[in-house]
Amino acid sequence: MKRRQFLGCLTAAASSYVLVACGGGGTDALGNIASGGDSAVADAAAGVTASPNGTTVPSASKIVDNAGNVWTLSKGYVYKNGVKDSHAYNMTMLLWYNGAIYGENTSKAFYQYVGPSWKQCLDPRLGGTSADGTxxxxxxxxxxxxxxxxxxxxxxxxxxxxxxxxxxxxxxxxxxxxxxxxxxxxxxxxxxxxxxxxxxxTDPRIAKAAKAGSFYGINGHYDYPFTPTQTAAALQALGCTTYRLGCVNTAKQLNPVVAMAKQFQTAKLDLFTLINYGLRDGSGTLYTSEAAAYSAVHANAAAIAKALAPYGVTTYECGNELTRDPAIILNSTTAGTSHNDFNNANWPIMRGVIRGMIDGVKSVQPTARCGVNFCVADVAAADMLWDGRQPDGSTGHPAVRWDVTTWHNYSPYGDIFNIGTDGAGPGFNLPVYCKARYGVPFMITEWNAGPEYTEANRSTYVGKQLTEFYNARQSDQIESVMFYELTSGDYTYGIVLDNLTAIQPTYGTFQTFVKQHADI
Missing domain, CATH: 2.40.10 (Thrombin, subunit H)
Incomplete structure (x- = not known):
């Protein structure tokens, strides 16, 4: 099996330092002494005690920092040990707070001294990032x-x-x-x-509980080297109740999936079917239009639903990582949080494929649930599909509606509850955003650590992720989390080998967690 490609971690650009008053002009040369400067130098030399936390100039006449430096303010200029700071002017107040020097200028902007420059900031007395829910x-x-x-x-x-x-x-x-x-x-x-x-x-604070009984899931493939009976037994041994299995409408792929559906109906397990159509025809050529894409997949999706509906399959995922197709994502290292991350010309083709699969399923199984899949932090892609928009900002296009939001979250993408923008920047809670925006259940249909992880590190990661997922299932409507995968034929992703031998310690961590945390 091919190794999966992962998005590399990006780093945030470092904040730049700024002058306190750009373009003010007329600063005196470094080294000028303020009125009373001789006294300030004498104080510094004497090693006086640091000023109390929160001291300001004014009302105090000076501030002494932890290194014994004496800071004064005169006619808008800042002096350190009597020497004028050429980077700071138009200042109205100095502040000593939690071991740092701050200044406020005539525009009420705050700056922190980082030596030799000043970095713009907020008044530190306001506190840091506000508490969640403020x-x-x-x-x-x-x-x-x-x-x-x-x-x-x-x-x-x-x-x-x-x-x-x-x-x-x-x-x-x-x-x-x-x-x-x-x-x-x-x-x-x-x-x-x-x-x-x-x-x-909607109000993001409203807790939405997930449907019980399908939380623990795992991925598989139609061509695994074991029988449906063995597959069902492997899931039951792990404690999983949901199995994600993909196919297209060919006998080679659909027949094994139908056989699995029959076995799962008997075993009272959920088969979650990925309808795995992409943006190209059988020759690998990109569809020419939204209408052509829609037409090409509609009948095939209907055929898959018709074959599986008699065996209790009720939920389908319509497409796999389509937003990450090279024809759609302009730069694979971007997180998908900007409309500009996506190809405007090819966007209708993807929309047509997704709509065709959803409509195809519902044409034969109206009560079935259809999910649409996203990756990394593709909220811009999800919003555009939901609202009928194009990457160029135009509106009025067909709006896509899905019954389940599905996402892939591998370790290099970051924590889905605090996922960054383009691999950097401040993170946000993606499931909460989706709950408020789309109002449907949320599934993480693929998750795992990267293939470079040792099994000991993978085991730790699995325990941490399952804890996060489980804690959010009742508040953020996380219905199922599906580990990738049952077997990969090696130690890159699987939790068992092709002979169904458990890969430890990851297997034991997963199995123990399920036993200790009921899906209720």
Whole structure:
């Protein structure tokens, strides 16, 4: 089996240092002494005790830091041991707080001294990132993970004192899951997406419980070297109740899946079927249009549902990592949080394939549930499909509606409950976002550590991830998490080998967790 490709971890760009007052001009040469400078130098030489935490100039005449340096302020200029700091001017206040020197200028902007320059920041007395669930009112401000300062006034939303003119008139501003949610006077909620848009949603704080009985799952393949009976027994030994199995409408692939469905119906296990059509025809040529893509897969999806429905299959995943196809993602190292991450010309082809599979299933099995699959942090892709939008921002296109949101979350993508933007930047809670935006159950249909992990490290990762997933299943409607995979024929991903021998200690960690945490 081919090794799976993983998105590499990206690093955030380092923050740049800024001058306290750009373009102010007329600074005196470094080394000038302020009025009273001789006294400041004398104090420094004497090794005086550091000033009390929270000391300001004014009202104090000076600040002494932990190294014995003496800081003073005169006519807007900052002096350290009597020497003028050429990087700082137009200052109205100095602050000594938690072992650092801060300054406030005439524009009410705060800066921290990082020597020899100053870095813009917030007033440290406001505290760090606000607690999850902080709301205005009753709070008067919120600080996000990027150290931005958010306030509300007369229904307006302000970021660092600048009004966000795109925000609806707000009765409440909520910080939840590391994103901003807004409630209007009529009770409608909006979420501020990672592209800066305010999109309709529901209150993210409302807990939604998952359907019990299908939480623990695992992936397989139609061509595994063991029988349906052996597969069912392997799942039962692990404690899994859900099995993800993909196919297209060919006898080679569909017949083994139908045989598995028959066995699972008897064993009272859930077969979760991936309808595995992509963006190209049998010759590997990209479909020419949305209509052509829709037509090409509709009948095949209907045939798969018709074959499986008699054996109790009720949930289908329509497509596998289509947003990561090279024809769709412009740069595979991006996280999918921006509309600009995706190919505008080919976007309708993907939309047509997904719509064709969903409509094909429901044409023969109207009550079936259809899921749509995303990867990494593809919330921009999900939003565009849901809202009928294109990457170029145009609207009015067919809106895709799904019954289950499905996601893939491998270790290099980051923690799905604190996943970053383009592999960097402040993370956010992706399942909470999806719960509020789409209002349907959430499944993680593939998850695992990277193939480079040792089994000891993989075992630790599995225990940590299962704990996170399990703790969120009742609040964020996480219905199933499906480990990838039962066997990979080696030690890269599987939890057993091709002879069904357990791979330890990962197998034992998984099995023990399931026994100790009931799916109820």
């Amino acid at each position: 709301a205005i009112p009753p709070a008067t401000y919120i600080i996000d993970k990027s150290n931005n300062y958010w306030t509300m006034s007369n229904g307006g939303v302000f970021k660092n004192g600048v009004q966000d003119r795109t925000a609806p008139s707000a009765a409440m501003l909520l910080w939840y899951g590391s994103l901003f949610y807004l409630k209007t006077g009529t009770g409608q909620f909006y979420v501020r997406s990672l592209t800066g848009e305010w999109l309709t949603c």
